[in-house]
Amino acid sequence: xxxxxxxxxxxxxxxxxxxxxxxxxxxxxxxxxxxxxxxxxxxxxxxxxxxxxxxxxxxxxxxxxxxxxxxxxxxxxxxxxxxxxxxxxxxxxxxxxxxxxxxxxxxxxxxxxxxxxxxxxxxxxxxxxxxxxxxxxxxxxxxxxxxxxxxxxxxxx
Amino acid sequence: xxxxxxxxxxxxxxxxxxxxxxxxxxxxxxxxxxxxxxxxxxxxxxxxxxxxxxxxxxxxxxxxxxxxxxxxxxxxxxxxxxxxxxxxxxxxxxxxxxxxxxxxxxxxxxxxxxxxxxxxxxxxxxxxxxxxxxxxxxxxxxxxxxxxxxxxxxxxxxxxxxxxxxxxxxxxxxxxxxxxxxxxxxxxxxxxxxxxxxxxxxxxxxxxxxxxxxxxxxxxxxxxxxxxxxxxxxxxxxxxxxxxxxxxxxxxxxxxxxxxxxxxxxxxxxxxxxxxxxxxxxxxxxxxxxxxxxxxxxxxxxxxxxxxxxxxxxxxxxxxxxxxxxxxxxxxxxxxxxxxxxxxxxxxxxxxxxxxxxxxxxxxxxxxxxxxxxxxxxxxxxxxxxxxxxxxxxxxxxxxxxxxxxxxxxxxxxxxxxxxxxxxxxxxxxxxxxxxxxxxxxxxxxxxxxxxxxxxxxxxxxxxxxxxxxxxxxxxxxxxxxxxxxxxxxxxxxxxxxxxxxxxxxxxxxxxxxxxxxxxxxxxxxxxxxxxxxxxxxxxxxxxxxxxxxxxxxxxxxxxxxxxxxxxxxxxxxxxxxxxxxxxxxxxxxxxxxxxxxxxxxxxxxxxxxxxxxxxxxxxxxxxxxxxxxxxxxxxxxxxxxxxxxxxxxxxxxxxxxxxxxxxxxxxxxxxxxxxxxxxxxxxxxxxxxxxxxxxxxxxxxxxxxxxxxxxxxxxxxxxxxxxxxxxxxxxxxxxxxxxxxxxxxxx
Numbered sequence: 001x002x003x004x005x006x007x008x009x010x011x012x013x014x015x016x017x018x019x020x021x022x023x024x025x026x027x028x029x030x031x032x033x034x035x036x037x038x039x040x041x042x043x044x045x046x047x048x049x050x051x052x053x054x055x056x057x058x059x060x061x062x063x064x065x066x067x068x069x070x071x072x073x074x075x076x077x078x079x080x081x082x083x084x085x086x087x088x089x090x091x092x093x094x095x096x097x098x099x100x101x102x103x104x105x106x107x108x109x110x111x112x113x114x115x116x117x118x119x120x121x122x123x124x125x126x127x128x129x130x131x132x133x134x135x136x137x138x139x140x141x142x143x144x145x146x147x148x149x150x151x152x153x154x155x156x157x
Numbered sequence: 158x159x160x161x162x163x164x165x166x167x168x169x170x171x172x173x174x175x176x177x178x179x180x181x182x183x184x185x186x187x188x189x190x191x192x193x194x195x196x197x198x199x200x201x202x203x204x205x206x207x208x209x210x211x212x213x214x215x216x217x218x219x220x221x222x223x224x225x226x227x228x229x230x231x232x233x234x235x236x237x238x239x240x241x242x243x244x245x246x247x248x249x250x251x252x253x254x255x256x257x258x259x260x261x262x263x264x265x266x267x268x269x270x271x272x273x274x275x276x277x278x279x280x281x282x283x284x285x286x287x288x289x290x291x292x293x294x295x296x297x298x299x300x301x302x303x304x305x306x307x308x309x310x311x312x313x314x315x316x317x318x319x320x321x322x323x324x325x326x327x328x329x330x331x332x333x334x335x336x337x338x339x340x341x342x343x344x345x346x347x348x349x350x351x352x353x354x355x356x357x358x359x360x361x362x363x364x365x366x367x368x369x370x371x372x373x374x375x376x377x378x379x380x381x382x383x384x385x386x387x388x389x390x391x392x393x394x395x396x397x398x399x400x401x402x403x404x405x406x407x408x409x410x411x412x413x414x415x416x417x418x419x420x421x422x423x424x425x426x427x428x429x430x431x432x433x434x435x436x437x438x439x440x441x442x443x444x445x446x447x448x449x450x451x452x453x454x455x456x457x458x459x460x461x462x463x464x465x466x467x468x469x470x471x472x473x474x475x476x477x478x479x480x481x482x483x484x485x486x487x488x489x490x491x492x493x494x495x496x497x498x499x500x501x502x503x504x505x506x507x508x509x510x511x512x513x514x515x516x517x518x519x520x521x522x523x524x525x526x527x528x529x530x531x532x533x534x535x536x537x538x539x540x541x542x543x544x545x546x547x548x549x550x551x552x553x554x555x556x557x558x559x560x561x562x563x564x565x566x567x568x569x570x571x572x573x574x575x576x577x578x579x580x581x582x583x584x585x586x587x588x589x590x591x592x593x594x595x596x597x598x599x600x601x602x603x604x605x606x607x608x609x610x611x612x613x614x615x616x617x618x619x620x621x622x623x624x625x626x627x628x629x630x631x632x633x634x635x636x637x638x639x640x641x642x643x644x645x646x647x648x649x650x651x652x653x654x655x656x657x658x659x660x661x662x663x664x665x666x667x668x669x670x671x672x673x674x675x676x677x678x679x680x681x682x683x684x685x686x687x688x689x690x691x692x693x694x695x696x697x698x699x700x701x702x703x704x705x706x707x708x709x710x711x712x713x714x715x716x717x718x719x720x721x722x723x724x725x726x727x728x729x730x731x732x733x734x735x736x737x738x739x740x741x742x743x744x745x746x747x748x749x750x751x752x753x754x755x756x757x758x759x760x761x762x763x764x765x766x767x768x769x770x771x772x773x774x775x776x777x778x779x780x781x782x783x784x785x786x787x788x789x790x791x792x793x794x795x796x797x798x799x800x801x802x803x804x805x806x807x808x809x810x811x812x813x814x815x816x817x818x819x820x821x822x823x824x825x826x827x828x829x830x831x832x833x834x835x836x837x838x839x840x841x842x843x844x845x846x847x848x849x850x851x852x853x854x855x856x857x858x859x860x861x862x863x864x865x866x867x868x869x870x871x872x873x874x875x876x877x878x879x880x881x882x883x884x885x886x887x888x889x890x891x892x893x894x895x896x897x898x899x900x901x902x903x904x905x
Contacts, residue, residue: 094353095353098457102461105461109464109465110747110751113751114754116479116480117755122477122479125477125479125480126479129479129480129483132465132483133465133483133484133486133487136465137465137487137490140458140461140462143457143461144454144455144457144458144461144494147450147453147454147457148450148451148453148454149450150353150354151353151354151449151450151453151454152450
């Protein structure tokens with residue numbers, strides 16, 4: 001598998017797939033993880049499994065690759081649960097949500113910059129750029145949605 | 158200062174001695190006076206930057222002109238760009254925010270009035286430092302983005318670049334201070350009922366913009382520090398030396414750092430202008446803004462995207478197709494939220510009963526001109542078009558449509574709109590319209606032709622050109638246009654001068670506007686408001702005047718969840734301000750660490766073996782322990798003097814350890830000028846060391862205050878702020894130690 005598809009998989013598994021899962025099941029969950037912990041788990045999984053050594057490990061061992069995929073889905077679920085899960089009353093404020101999402105974007109951007117600039121192959125370069133821009137666009141779109149919804153009249157009443 | 162200037166600030170008309178009045182202005186911490194100082198200062202720098210532009214246009218009026226030498230021309234375009242960006246547009250918008258934000262949120266002043274005054278004086282002296290270069294042996298001459306290696310001492314041996322870097326560093330620090338100030342003001346000092354979702358859009362955009370400044374300016378500051386190390390200490394950051402893969406990395410690093418500041422900077426210069434437009438258009442269309450949440454939300458989208466697009470300034474560098482494609486796509490994406498705004502403003506005017514005041518003229522002019530600049534921006538986001546027109550007059554035209562057609566038009570709309578509030582007198586409308594038509598004709602005559610010149614291949618930044626077909630004619634037209642613009646500026650200056658003295662009396666709310674600043678008298682008294690109207694929606698003065706037709710409720714349930722509420726319960730203003738400052742410091746250090754990783758090579762790895770991680774590791778333990786002791790020092794809401802003393806000692810131990818290491822390395826002739834490693838090592842650890850020393854100093858002040866008090870009374874805010882700072886210093890050290898002492902050996 002190429003590095004590029006490895007990275008696209010990350011966006012699908014850790015960023016896009018968990019969103020409908022959380023929206024469907026999140027409101028039934030009663031427990032709530034502290035935001036900094038959820039952030040650390042989500043970002044660590046995203047960055048950790050994207051770095052060149054992780055890619056080489058995933059290439060070398062199929063079971064390890066599946067373990068990474070499962071980790072990504074779980075960590076993505078935890079990450080988005082803190083933002084999108086629970087009833088509205090329990091959700092953090094828009095400011096906290098935007099900080100949560102934007103700082104995640106900064107962290108993955110730094111990782112993407114590293115992957116892209118330390119690349120020796122075009123494959124790795126494109127993978128880094130995918131982590132840098134499309135991956136960030138997911139966080140940013142969510143931030144903008146949070147802001148627009150937070151400012152709309154009467155939504156929280 | 159004249160009587161007129163005194164009248165502007167609304168000082169009581171008591172006969173004061175001249176020097177006393179002057180002192181009143183110099184020593185002022187009133188946000189309105191500081192705001193006026195900003196506006197007057199930037200007007201002065203605007204005239205200087207404009208004169209520089211006129212000189213260049215005279216030189217370019219005909220082919221093969223020899224009025225200016227190439228050297229003088231280089232200095233002029235460098236100073237014109239630097240002046241207009243750093244000494245005019247940014248501080249002008251900061252000046253507006255200074256004057257208006259507290260009034261618009263119903264506050265008495267900004268959160269940190271003295272810091273606010275400091276920001277202004279840093280602007281003035283930073284600007285003077287930059288202009289002093291003319292007297293010190295030549296102004297900077299490497300263009301406003303000072304590409305390396307042209308800015309390196311080998312190619313710019315005069316002192317001009319040093320003044321450029323130092324001046325900009327001073328300005329950058331002032332800008333960060335005012336961004337912190339504005340954010341804390343908006344989060345903690347809003348009037349009752351003015352929730353985040355009811356903020357006037359100018360305040361909202363200033364708020365978002367301030368975050369943009371906090372994250373963008375540190376990138377420039379880091380690059381400037383590195384440039385200064387290169388220039389003054391013989392460093393090797395941006396030099397095109399080294400072998401193999403490392404060759405040429407330095408100059409490209411400067412471009413990355415500069416543009417990762419420089420592109421957000423474009424939005425820093427335009428977001429507050431969007432805010433002004435979002436205030437002016439509704440008032441003169443007699444309609445509330447269309448799609449408030451989309452105007453506000455798209456601002457956030459623009460701010461966030463602006464960090465991901467900088468390399469579109471570098472398509473011609475040869476980063477490779479993957480980079481170009483990614484950045485082209487991201488740049489095109491930014492047009493979406495910007496377009497959303499344009500449509501919202503047009504929809505606000507749609508069906509409104511438009512009043513064609515001068516301010517509205519400028520707002521409509523803004524819509525047309527900024528859209529043109531935006532469209533040519535989308536064009537150059539496409540890589541092949543950029544390759545064709547980069548470094549040509551097409552870019553000059555594009556960027557002036559954004560910054561003059563966009564920001565300057567919006568600022569002029571703002572000047573005509575708020576002048577009555579600031580001075581108590583109306584700015585003459587007839588002269589205003591004369592000025593508007595002169596401006597829009599002069600502007601298009603100057604810059605539209607430059608699109609054509611660029612497409613014909615005329616490069617920017619050349620002091621003259623051959624007599625190719627049409628080049629002379631188009632350049633002459635452009636020069637004539639520039640002089641029409643010059644006349645327009647004179648009309649404005651005359652209008653301001655005459656109106657301050659004898660303009661019609663404005664009254665509190667001459668435009669029947671709706672936001673809180675119009676509830677104060679014109680000009681407002683020093684304390685701003687006698688009494689604030691109740692705030693139930695986004696247009697409090699409309700609600701006040703039309704009790705039966707109030708705006709729809711925009712909800713106050715967010716009082717529990719808004720960031721402000723969080724901020725007010727969790728952080729005192731001082732600690733919140735410190736936290737924001739630390740965020741910008743963190744970005745600054747991230748850039749320095751990134752430079753280490755980026756410039757890493759086998760040579761750096763070999764050179765870094767001179768370090769001894771074990772000894773430094775011992776001092777690291779001391780530093781990390783001090784994070785625990787400062788936590789103990791503030792335990793239980795009391796100041797424990799013993800723990801504070803322990804923290805100071807541990808900090809001092811770390812500094813001693815660093816000094817010993819420096820001493821050892823210097824004896825082994827490891828210096829900043831020896832190689833890339835030397836430059837990286839001393840810059841990272843040195844700047845961190847300065848931060849440790851500053852922290853120790855702050856704790857000594859705290860200790861001194863606690864010593865003098867009979868009972869160890871605790872200034873909780875002060876201790877909390879110092880503790881936050883100290884934790885950041887420790888955290889940064891963990892990263893530096895990891896990368897420089899440990900990771901440096903294993904980095905790929």
